[in-house]
Amino acid sequence: MSKEIVEAVQTLEKEKGISSERLMRALEDALLSAYKKTPGAAKYARVDMDRRTADFRVFELILPPELEEQLVKEAIESEQTIDPETGEMREPEEPEIDLEKLAEYEDQITSRDVTPTDFGRIAAQTAKQVILQRIREAERDMMFEEYRDRVGEMITGIIQQSDSRYTLVQLRERVEALLPKSEQVDSERYDHGARVKAVITEVSSSTKGPSIIVSRRSPELIRKLSSSRSRRSRTGWSRSSTSPASPATGRRSRSCPTLTEWIRSVHA
Numbered sequence: 001m002s003k004e005i006v007e008a009v010q011t012l013e014k015e016k017g018i019s020s021e022r023l024m025r026a027l028e029d030a031l032l033s034a035y036k037k038t039p040g041a042a043k044y045a046r047v048d049m050d051r052r053t054a055d056f057r058v059f060e061l062i063l064p065p066e067l068e069e070q071l072v073k074e075a076i077e078s079e080q081t082i083d084p085e086t087g088e089m090r091e092p093e094e095p096e097i098d099l100e101k102l103a104e105y106e107d108q109i110t111s112r113d114v115t116p117t118d119f120g121r122i123a124a125q126t127a128k129q130v131i132l133q134r135i136r137e138a139e140r141d142m143m144f145e146e147y148r149d150r151v152g153e154m155i156t157g158i159i160q161q162s163d164s165r166y167t168l169v170q171l172r173e174r175v176e177a178l179l180p181k182s183e184q185v186d187s188e189r190y191d192h193g194a195r196v197k198a199v200i201t202e203v204s205s206s207t208k209g210p211s212i213i214v215s216r217r218s219p220e221l222i223r224k225l226s227s228s229r230s231r232r233s234r235t236g237w238s239r240s241s242t243s244p245a246s247p248a249t250g251r252r253s254r255s256c257p258t259l260t261e262w263i264r265s266v267h268a
Helices: 002-015 020-036 065-079 099-103 120-147 219-231 259-265
Strands: 045-049 056-062 110-113 154-162 166-172 175-180 195-206 209-215
Touching: 002 020, 002 120, 020 045, 020 056, 020 120, 065 099, 120 195, 120 209, 154 175, 154 219, 175 195, 195 219
Parallel strands: 175 209
Antiparallel strands: 045 056, 056 110, 154 166, 154 195, 166 175, 195 209
């Protein structure tokens, strides 16, 4: 299992840009959490993982009584919250002393190896979960970095679904954007599987990946569509900025469609 972890860590660092040290620390934290759930777990403990082999050991931390009393008191003060109903300060039921805080008193703390003999299966499951989680986080970060500077850019996507609030547009595999009702053209239909052009108006980070908002009403879309059509004017009808309404009918000529018609014509 250790060899598999090392290979996975090396692959993630090479292909996803995840720091191996960051990943090893995450594995140590996860293994410590898993250990604390085992029967008879030590009150204070740490997990050390060999960076080269991924072998790990669990150590119980033995604090002098006076030091433990001091650190627990500090933890209680830092973890106090205000009761929303009474407005009184509420102390944590089980205050936890941070490992980084314990490290400051390393010279006063003794330790002993308490690695469970049957911890291997739990460790393997925990390592797998951590690695998968870090892969998802890395992919979300890369997606956000890819789109964060693309506000104002025109994109083409495929409509996935629509409801009364928004339309979901797939930009590429595993990347979707929201087309809110307020950014839709009233007379347009957004059918599943149809292609649609829109402008990115907002990109923000979220726990599920980048949150991308697009618009079909943005003036920026009109400008970009105008530029696009100007480049293709030799092969199709062109939009004339001076085409007046017909005196007889009061309607615009074909060379100057209404805004809705114009947007609809490049819906796909």
